[in-house]
Amino acid sequence: xxxxxxxxxxxxxxxxxxxxxxxxxxxxxxxxxxxxxxxxxxxxxxxxxxxxxxxxxxxxxxxxxxxxxxxxxxxxxxxxxxxxxxxxxxxxxxxxxxxxxxxxxxxxxxxxxxxxxxxxxxxxxxxxxxxxxxxxxxxxxxxxxxxxxxxxxxxxxxxxxxxxxxxxxxxxxxxxxxxxxxxxxxxxxxxxxxxxxxxxxxxxxxxxxxxxxxxxxxxxxxxxxxxxxxxxxxxxxxxxxxxxxxxxxxxxxxxxxxxxxxxxxxxxxxxxxxxxxxxxxxxxxxxxxxxxxxxxxxxxxxxxxxxxxxxxxxxxxxxxxxxxxxxxxxxxxxxxxxxxxxxxxxxxxxxxxxxxxxxxxxxxxxxxxxxxxxxxxxxxxxxxxxxxxxxxxxxxxxxxxxxxxxxxxxxxxxxxxxxxxxxxxxxxxxxxxxxxxxxxxxxxxxxxxxxxxxxxxxxx
Amino acid sequence: xxxxxxxxxxxxxxxxxxxxxxxxxxxxxxxxxxxxxxxxxxxxxxxxxxxxxxxxxxxxxxxxxxxxxxxxxxxxxxxxxxxxxxxxxxxxxxxxxxxxxxxxxxxxxxxxxxxxxxxxxxxxxxxxxxxxxxxxxxxxxxxxxxxxxxxxxxxxxxxxxxxxxxxxxxxxxxxxxxxxxxxxxxxxxxxxxxxxxxxxxxxxxxxxxxxxxxxxxxxxxxxxxxxxxxxxxxxxxxxxxxxxxxxxxxxxxxxxxxxxxxxxxxxxxxxxxxxxxxxxxxxxxxxxxxxxxxxxxxxxxxxxxxxxxxxxxxxxxxxxxxxxxxxxxxxxxxxxxxxxxxxxxxxxxxxxxxxxxxxxxxxxxxxxxxxxxxxxxxxxxxxxxxxxxxxxxxxxxxxxxxxxxxxxxxxxxxxxxxxxxxxxxxxxxxxxxxxxxxxx
Numbered sequence: 001x002x003x004x005x006x007x008x009x010x011x012x013x014x015x016x017x018x019x020x021x022x023x024x025x026x027x028x029x030x031x032x033x034x035x036x037x038x039x040x041x042x043x044x045x046x047x048x049x050x051x052x053x054x055x056x057x058x059x060x061x062x063x064x065x066x067x068x069x070x071x072x073x074x075x076x077x078x079x080x081x082x083x084x085x086x087x088x089x090x091x092x093x094x095x096x097x098x099x100x101x102x103x104x105x106x107x108x109x110x111x112x113x114x115x116x117x118x119x120x121x122x123x124x125x126x127x128x129x130x131x132x133x134x135x136x137x138x139x140x141x142x143x144x145x146x147x148x149x150x151x152x153x154x155x156x157x158x159x160x161x162x163x164x165x166x167x168x169x170x171x172x173x174x175x176x177x178x179x180x181x182x183x184x185x186x187x188x189x190x191x192x193x194x195x196x197x198x199x200x201x202x203x204x205x206x207x208x209x210x211x212x213x214x215x216x217x218x219x220x221x222x223x224x225x226x227x228x229x230x231x232x233x234x235x236x237x238x239x240x241x242x243x244x245x246x247x248x249x250x251x252x253x254x255x256x257x258x259x260x261x262x263x264x265x266x267x268x269x270x271x272x273x274x275x276x277x278x279x280x281x282x283x284x285x286x287x288x289x290x291x292x293x294x295x296x297x298x299x300x301x302x303x304x305x306x307x308x309x310x311x312x313x314x315x316x317x318x319x320x321x322x323x324x325x326x327x328x329x330x331x332x333x334x335x336x337x338x339x340x341x342x343x344x345x346x347x348x349x350x351x352x353x354x355x356x357x358x359x360x361x362x363x364x365x366x367x368x369x370x371x372x373x374x375x376x377x378x379x380x381x382x383x384x385x386x387x388x389x390x391x392x393x394x395x396x397x398x399x400x401x402x403x404x405x406x407x408x409x410x411x412x413x414x415x416x417x418x419x420x421x422x423x424x425x426x427x428x429x430x431x432x433x434x435x436x437x438x439x440x441x442x443x444x445x446x447x448x449x450x451x452x453x454x455x456x457x458x459x460x
Numbered sequence: 461x462x463x464x465x466x467x468x469x470x471x472x473x474x475x476x477x478x479x480x481x482x483x484x485x486x487x488x489x490x491x492x493x494x495x496x497x498x499x500x501x502x503x504x505x506x507x508x509x510x511x512x513x514x515x516x517x518x519x520x521x522x523x524x525x526x527x528x529x530x531x532x533x534x535x536x537x538x539x540x541x542x543x544x545x546x547x548x549x550x551x552x553x554x555x556x557x558x559x560x561x562x563x564x565x566x567x568x569x570x571x572x573x574x575x576x577x578x579x580x581x582x583x584x585x586x587x588x589x590x591x592x593x594x595x596x597x598x599x600x601x602x603x604x605x606x607x608x609x610x611x612x613x614x615x616x617x618x619x620x621x622x623x624x625x626x627x628x629x630x631x632x633x634x635x636x637x638x639x640x641x642x643x644x645x646x647x648x649x650x651x652x653x654x655x656x657x658x659x660x661x662x663x664x665x666x667x668x669x670x671x672x673x674x675x676x677x678x679x680x681x682x683x684x685x686x687x688x689x690x691x692x693x694x695x696x697x698x699x700x701x702x703x704x705x706x707x708x709x710x711x712x713x714x715x716x717x718x719x720x721x722x723x724x725x726x727x728x729x730x731x732x733x734x735x736x737x738x739x740x741x742x743x744x745x746x747x748x749x750x751x752x753x754x755x756x757x758x759x760x761x762x763x764x765x766x767x768x769x770x771x772x773x774x775x776x777x778x779x780x781x782x783x784x785x786x787x788x789x790x791x792x793x794x795x796x797x798x799x800x801x802x803x804x805x806x807x808x809x810x811x812x813x814x815x816x817x818x819x820x821x822x823x824x825x826x827x828x829x830x831x832x833x834x835x836x837x838x839x840x841x842x843x844x845x846x847x848x849x850x851x852x853x854x855x856x857x858x859x860x861x862x863x864x865x866x867x868x869x870x871x872x873x874x875x876x877x878x879x880x881x882x883x884x885x886x887x888x889x890x891x892x893x894x895x896x897x898x899x900x
Contacts, residue, residue, distance in 0.1 A: 337531075338531040342530055345557075346506060346537035346558060350557065374540055
């Protein structure tokens with residue numbers, strides 16, 4: 001850390017029910033950052049059950065319009081707030097500025113009106129149950145009623161905050177966003193954009209975004225109660241989820257975006273031609289490297305069908321491809337930590353049982369083995385596991401396996417039932433792990449918007 | 461042994477008449493480190509790889525050492541499948557990548573489990589020191605005969621009239637403390653009054669835990685297997701309880717005469733508890749008693765002031781409180797000022813948390829960070845190691861008058877991170893919540 005960072009305390013504003021609150025009453029040191037925030041007023045962070053929710057009488061069309069306008073506001077960033085969030089993130093983020101710029105440049109697309117409508121259609125079958133009571137074909141009515149939700153955000157990608165706000169607004173609930181210490185400004189900036197385009201609008205009044213230290217029982221113990229909130233959405237680390245879980249009880253539910261890993265499955269077809277090998281290795285490298293392999297969608301283990309000689313050819317080509325700079329990947333990343341380097345060196349000493357391609361120069365490294373290594377590969381390190389057939393890889397799939405990239409894509413159909421049974425949640429053609437696909441698909445095995453609702457029935 | 465190393469190790473031997481000033485010590489330690497690098501990079505493959513990658517061909521400055529240090533985890537860098545599948549030949553090949561040994565030359569045909577593998581290597585002159593973490597994966601530190609001889613030359617106490625000696629743990633174990641205990645018992649243990657837990661430590665039990673965890677992660681473990689395993693662990697614990705109590709009673713029986721007691725804090729606390737159950741109060745031990753304290757609590761729950769209570773329980777005896785790590789040949793002994801003294805022959809290093817960058821001491825001579833060291837005493841392994849501990853190291857000397865660096869406020873990084881950090885990301889490692897926590 002630079003000395004200037006130590007000396008300079010960053011002002012982190014809060015947003016409470018759409019209003020910006022500034023102040024320096026509380027000082028924090030967290031996530032390698034020194035910053036100050038206004039004093040938390042816990043009473044103002046709850047929406048009492050005595051009053052109707054701000055969005056109770058607003059229809060989805062209007063919410064989509066407000067969000068879309070906020071998206072344009074973020075795209076243009078005339079007030080420079082998003083740039084300020086980016087600047088701050090650059091100070092603590094492990095990523096180079098170019099990657100963060102690319103990431104922020106795409107942020108507004110989350111607010112695309114067509115995507116949001118597709119999300120509502122895909123997850124809830126349309127806006128009807130959000131906007132009113134829907135007749136059940138066999139009698140009675142059903143409504144998707146909004147919830148009061150605390151969101152414990154993750155800070156590794158700004159899209160987490162954007163998606164949380166979009167889903168939150170579309171659900172018509174009220175939302176308390178807990179800022180992560182590794183991204184202190186993005187969520188507030190998004191909520192401020194809503195206030196900027198629609199001051200005092202119910203969408204704006206439905207959001208607060210504040211910081212407290214994660215795990216602070218004085219705050220979480222007071223807020224995480226069914227009297228105030230219905231659900232807690234937790235993103236990220238095992239510890240954060242475990243901490244959140246202790247507040248779960250009757251009337252207070254946990255929606256967890258668990259920590260996940262992703263893998264690739266590459267069939268013997270890859271060795272049918274040099275062109276196939278080259279294109280599959282490029283696609284495999286694209287899947288392995290988003291956010292320098294820190295993202296949950298980044299492939300860490302790649303199971304390849306073939307002989308040792310064939311798989312080694314794939315590894316060599318993959319190591320070359322890993323070196324490339326990509327929109328969300330640096331050409332050179334920090335080398336793996338010392339304990340992982342030691343472990344890889346030890347494996348290299350066991351050749352031919354294991355073989356290592358590449359160096360600890362941050363350009364990318366591939367370890368070929370007959371079974372997965374025991375550490376979690378990161379920082380452009382891929383473990384290529386040789387398998388006699390792709391079905392053998394199923395033994396290494398479990399509920400923490402999120403995305404599975406398959407080559408050739410035609411083999412997905414034969415694998416998908418077994419992958420689902422083993423615990424995996426998402427199949428993509430190899431190379432498409434970071435491709436969002438259409439809006440309204442499930443995430444981590446469930447429909448988030450659907451889970452955010454309370455489903456109420458009215459029987460005849 | 462080369463002249464520089466020999467001179468350094470002899471001159472820093474406790475009770476040595478030679479006195480080296482700080483500058484000369486530092487110079488000799490670096491010279492010894494360079495000598496070792498030149499010799500050992502020919503025989504330790506991982507060291508050679510590391511030196512080539514770092515472009516370090518000679519050690520002329522402490523900074524040259526930093527890229528050559530091994531993480532303490534290097535001694536468990538083997539693929540766990542070698543152990544779980546009983547590939548002892550492969551485990552021996554791995555051992556040779558992190559040491560100067562030729563373990564692979566030792567015939568391990570017919571070896572049935574990890575304990576037999578360690579025993580077979582011992583017969584072949586490779587002394588594997590093992591330790592296990594909560595994960596069940598063991599680390600294997602391979603020492604050779606010269607290393608064992610060095611350790612025996614630096615025992616905590618050597619010159620003493622025959623007396624009872626006890627180790628509050630298993631004396632048959634692939635652990636440094638067990639070897640040291642046996643050496644001391646041979647030197648001055650009174651026949652018939654040498655006590656320890658007799659049942660040998662079986663690493664195979666640890667391996668069973670690891671195997672079960674893997675089976676759980678793979679989804680192949682059946683609930684009944686998990687239940688049976690836990691019942692078995694409970695049964696073993698109960699069985700051992702009787703042996704532990706018998707051992708502690710033996711120690712208490714000798715408290716009216718001078719005796720020597722070695723043990724970890726957790727076991728000293730157990731001794732206190734048993735004594736209280738027997739109605740034995742504080743301060744009943746003979747003043748000629750020597751008590752060595754080391755290691756952790758090992759899961760024994762104690763009050764915050766356990767140390768003061770234990771000291772009061774023993775009363776006015778000779779105490780030696782040590783901090784050490786298995787990767788270093790000497791232990792850090794606490795002086796009356798409450799700080800641990802760095803063994804003189806070992807290069808003290810303090811790194812940043814990542815273990816990559818050497819930190820300089822502040823104006824007051826102190827610096828806090830990750831403890832690392834270079835130990836020229838080792839012959840069978842490379843002496844450069846980065847520990848898992850955070851501590852404050854004081855290069856400014858101690859009021860007690862002993863020269864050299866001191867260490868205080870030691871905490872394990874793995875305990876620190878448990879304190880929680882709200883720096884969240886969505887990418888995760890498959891960990892306890894899926895693997896399940898078994899047998900911890």
